[in-house]
Amino acid sequence: MFLELLKTIESNTDFTSIAQERKLTLQPLIDFIQQKVDLKQEVNLNFICTHNSRRSHLSQIWAQVAASYYSIANVYCYSGGTEETALFPKVAETLTEQGFTIFKIADGNNPIYTIKYSDTAMPIIGFSKKYDHLFNPSKSFAAIMTCSQADGGCPFIAGAEKRIPITFEDPKVSDQTPEQTKVYLERSNQIAMEMNYVFSMIKS
Numbered sequence: 001m002f003l004e005l006l007k008t009i010e011s012n013t014d015f016t017s018i019a020q021e022r023k024l025t026l027q028p029l030i031d032f033i034q035q036k037v038d039l040k041q042e043v044n045l046n047f048i049c050t051h052n053s054r055r056s057h058l059s060q061i062w063a064q065v066a067a068s069y070y071s072i073a074n075v076y077c078y079s080g081g082t083e084e085t086a087l088f089p090k091v092a093e094t095l096t097e098q099g100f101t102i103f104k105i106a107d108g109n110n111p112i113y114t115i116k117y118s119d120t121a122m123p124i125i126g127f128s129k130k131y132d133h134l135f136n137p138s139k140s141f142a143a144i145m146t147c148s149q150a151d152g153g154c155p156f157i158a159g160a161e162k163r164i165p166i167t168f169e170d171p172k173v174s175d176q177t178p179e180q181t182k183v184y185l186e187r188s189n190q191i192a193m194e195m196n197y198v199f200s201m202i203k204s
Helices: 003-010 020-038 055-069 089-097 148-153 180-200
Strands: 043-049 075-081 101-106 112-116 124-126 141-145 160-165
Touching: 003 055, 003 180, 020 043, 020 141, 020 160, 020 180, 043 055, 055 075, 055 089, 055 124, 055 180, 089 101, 089 112, 089 180
Parallel strands: 043 075, 043 141, 141 160
Antiparallel strands: 101 112, 112 124
């Protein structure tokens, strides 16, 4: 992994700062991953939010990185929304500051990004899409609902083996304010720490 990214990961491994109540919220995801690992099956995780623009992308990316950092094999992370918009540019900017190398490979209303965390690993492809887009798995996956609006507005996710609500406060509340950079960094670090915690608990 890139050195700057490793520093970010290692700064987000003090799991004592995660409240016990929050650890209970994360436990169903740990259980799902552990069951798949025990059965030597692929772990497919689809992080779902309303617009697939902020929280779902951050969760997808940090989960994929955490799986790599903790050497949990055959983990494939995806993201989607209840509608398609675009990956919000501040998300890419924040992740770049944290050590990722990000390239925009297609422009337009819904740009496509490659998000690299290592010189050797396949890059993560980031763009906004509906949760059931052909790019995402259609069966044998866990649907992780990262916002309460999507969780409430999407009562059925076809093909999901398990539905797990793990909601995060939307950094969008800081858009067009002087606090934006700070809020996006805080949310990204929170998600990084929680995904690190999840994968640190997996016994391979």
